[in-house]
Amino acid sequence: MEAGLFKSGDLDKKTDVKTNHPAKGMFDVLNVYTPSEEFLNAPDIMPTPTTETQYTVKEEVTWEDAFFAFTALLRDYGYLSQEIHSLWVKYAKGELDLAAVALATNTAFEFAHSIEMDIKKVMDKFGGTTVFAHLCFEAACEGLGIDKERNSPGAMYNLAAYDVAKVLTLNSMGLFKSLVDHNRDAVISGSYNGAFGWYEERLGAGSGNNTERRNRDKTAPSEIFPGFHFLNTTPGQGDVEDELVRGMGAALKEKKENPRLWISWALQMYLDIVQGLGESVGRGYEQFKQESLKIQKALVDLPKTAERRQVLQVATRWNHDPIYETNQSMMEFGAMAHSDDNAAFPFLRRNPIYCGLLIHHMRSMLHVNGVKAAAPSRAWEDLEEFWGYQGKPCFFVGNPSKDLEGYYKNYCLCLGTSLTHRAPNRRSAKPTEHKGNAPNIKFDGWVSLSLDNRICVDNPREPWTIATVGELLTECRKKAMMDGKGHIQEDLKQKAKEANVSPDKSLQQAFINRSQLEAVPKSPSGLIEQLAQVVNSEIPRISFNFFTMHNIAWSLLTDLKRAFTAGVGPEFLTYVHSEDQLPFVVGYVSSTAAGHGSSDVRERSVGNDRFLNVATEAMDEFLYEGKGN
Known part of the structure; x- marks a missing residue:
């Protein structure tokens, strides 16, 4: 087709339309033209312009970068230490429960672990945080004019730098490493033999020279280390493990040359807590025993259900010290040297953190299994x-509800009856x-x-x-x-x-x-x-003891059923025909009192207080016998 066909001049020559015809020149406004070849050959979509690749030199991690990251880590550890100290002071004053403080402390240990992992790539350039801590220690000694090569007797460094080593957690780090290396291949760790002396609770963090302070730092962890080791073995594994137990287990398996910094900091925090509590360090163990016995006593006479059994298994696990009993058995078989210093429960007496976690676990198991026992279907059918x-x-x-009719309506709705069925048109x-x-x-x-x-x-x-x-x-x-x-x-x-x-x-x-x-x-x-x-x-x-509450409520419902059966006759059993239907006894009382003897809300009769009076008498007798306590 030629472009000229669309020219207005050509149209005038090639048509019979008169010059003054209204349709003449109607295409003039289109101004049609022929596209260029370049335009016709152009792509439909413009391609994305290619970007020029730019290359930059990757900067190496410097010692200054690592030092900045390490000091930031120590700063965060310092803030956590202050908060942990504050929580344990509140516990000592009776302002916070042991379980709450122990859980918060254990979570702080997790924070310390994750914060160290955040700077792992930077610190690995210099051998890791532990190696870098030693580099900082050497630099600090040089700056303070302390001869780092002059080791004190029985110490891995010059004790004149004790305070510097404590800030860098080198004291607990060295002890942790030696204990792990010594017991790495042991099936059961032997009990502490008093090589560094014995921890004296009355001294706490007390005064003394650096040698005495260092020895006190060794004794408390050394005495409970066999407990940490035992809880990481197959026969010793219990229900609960804190970050110290978990970290110890990881160190025994990993076989790394140096432990992670967070575990040495956590061990230092444990030591600060024990020394800070002084002679009241065993208070946590005493509370644990009381909580355990209270739960056992509350459940001893209750029906033997699977939920009750699970709670009692947790509550009775430490009735006897498994660490002590294992050591005694090994001594009898000659697998461990005999020792007169092998007392029972040293691990719990010197570990308020672990005692707090055990208490929390017992309470949690009591709650979870109590809810299941009291309401198997999670539909609550019993009691301020x-x-x-x-x-x-x-x-x-x-x-x-405020009246009998209201209680009946609530009863029906609690059964799952839809509200729409109370509308007049339904x-x-x-x-x-x-x-x-x-x-x-x-x-x-x-x-x-x-x-x-x-x-x-x-x-x-x-x-x-x-x-x-x-x-x-x-x-x-x-x-x-x-x-x-x-x-x-x-x-x-x-x-x-x-x-x-x-x-x-x-x-x-x-x-x-x-x-x-x-x-x-x-x-x-x-x-x-x-x-x-x-x-x-x-x-x-x-x-809250759901087990006891449910048992008391069930006992009352049983008494009510017995009283109604005696008053109404055997036909009452057709309304509550099995044990799991006992809660319907309450519904029967409210239904008849409101004039709804039938479960069908469409039926209504005169209210009858007879069963309400029977229920009142049964409840009075129940309370008089002390069953409601």
Whole structure:
């Protein structure tokens, strides 16, 4: 086709249209032209221009870079040390529970581990943090005019530099390395023979010259090291392992020339805690014994269920000292030299951190298994302190009932009957039950249970970071606002409505978060302090004895069933025909009193207080016999 066909001049010559025809020249405005060959051959999409590769010289890590990273590490360790010291002072004053302080301390050890890993690539250029610590020690000695080559008798360095070595954790590092190297291939570590003397609790961190201070630093860890070793063996492995036990086990397996710096710092912190407590260092062991015996006594006469057995296994594990008994057996068989210094429970007496973790684990097991025993399906069917822990949604659908009809409605709703069946236009239909509508009991103490999972014996894992613990604390606050089904509790939603917040769920959630959640600390020391406070606040919740409460409630329901059977006759058994239906006894009382003898809400008759009176008499007798305590 020729381009000329579209020229207005040609159109005038080749058509019969008159000059004044309205259609003449109608294509003039198009100004049609022929595209160039370059345009026709151009690609549809312009290619991305090629970028010119630029090469730069990679800078090597300098000694100054490593020194900056190392001093920052020591600074963070210093902040953590101050916070740990503050928590143990509060424990000594009775302001914080042992379990809360022990868990926070153990988490601080994890922080120390993760912080060291953050600078690993830099420090590896100079042999690692341990080697670099020795380089810094030598530089410090030279700067202070201390002869680093002049070793004191029985020491690996000149004790004139004791304070410098303590800051760099070289004191605990050297002891840890020698103990690990000596026991690396041992099946069972022998008991301490008193080579450095024996730890005297009354002296604590006391005064003295550097030689005396150094010897005191050796005795306490040396006396409990066999316990750390034992807990890393197959026969000695228990339910709980802290970061010291875990770190010791890793060092025994890795066979590295130098231990990691965090483990020597953690061992130094353990020593500071023991020396700081002085003669009250055994207080943690005494509390552990009391907690263990209290749980055993509370469960001894209860039905023998699988949940009860799991709790008792944990609570009775340290009724006898497994370390002491193993050593005694080895002495009898000649596998270990006889010693009169082999006493029972030295590991727990001198290790308040581990005692605190054992206490926390027992409480957590009591809570988790107690919830399972009291509500196998997690649908709560039985009982006020506890009401405050679980919240209204666990017991009431809507607001608490104020009359008999209200209690009956709540009873039906707790069975899972839909609210829509109470609407006037739906009462002609038979109501249906749906377990998804029934309120659930919830596991409480979310942070405490998360930390319990953390201290349980587990496979090798990465240490917790600051970000991880921050997320844990934030999530825990959200969990505390939810009911047993994971929904925001109604009273919190009501606050959002009163504040004229949009009905949009996401906006209401944001309002609740702002009003309920304070900012989580960002620093390691701030997180450790808050973690201890949160765990301390959750102790009453996870220590609540669901086993006993459930047993008492079940006993009352059994008495009520017996009284109703005697008053009504055998036909009552058709309403509560099996043991697991006992909670329906309460429903029967409220139903008949409200005039709903039938489970069908469409049927209504005159209310009957007869069964309410029978229930009152049965409860009075139950309480008179002291069963409600």
